[in-house]
Amino acid sequence: NAGVMQNPRHLVRRRGQEARLRCSPMKGHSHVYWYRQLPEEGLKFMVYLQKENIIDESGMPKERFSAEFPKEGPSILRIQQVVRGDSAAYFCASSMDNRYQPQHFGDGTRLSIL
């Protein structure tokens, strides 16, 4: 499968724990985007990364959330000290460029906080 790979598909955490969401972009794609989707809502942009660089993090909460896209390996979205309000579907997308090509999405990670 050459598509965007996200794992895990479902993640359950207790309040105060850390959540790590992984995303491997499509082959040949160097641009990665993270979005959050609350129930019955559209996708909200969180962060845009290229290899080893955060380009736009204007949608990321200032505390507890961080993202990286290392030279080797998948992009990681990390949420520290999770709270109930972090429960959502988190989608990763990748694209070949950051201007004209469409973003292709992974299947998402459904995060549930107990």
Add this chain to the structure above:
Amino acid sequence: AQKITQTQPGMFVQEKEAVTLDCTYDTSDQSYGLFWYKQPSSGEMIFLIYQGSYDEQNATEGRYSLNFQKARKSANLVISASQLGDSAMYFCAMREGGTSGGYQKVTFGIGTKLQVIP
């Protein structure tokens, strides 16, 4: 103002009929792009169709076509010959901003839930 407006929270269509899902957008940019994505109940986001602001022809992909009316700032999705598998949420999205050659951010609408009736 909302960047992307989808005014139909839910739509019904009879199987084999055509259906139009509305999308209007707001931008002052000259160069922008419009997308439609489908999200079935299983949750994945599926890219359907793309229209660039300078494209003179309406985009088509199989049974999907995008009715692009630039002056009215609308980019409606038309699905012809609806199938039961078309039942899903449909999201309109726009990329805009950025200087020439620069990064363009994508904004999504809140979606329209389409149900195809046998």
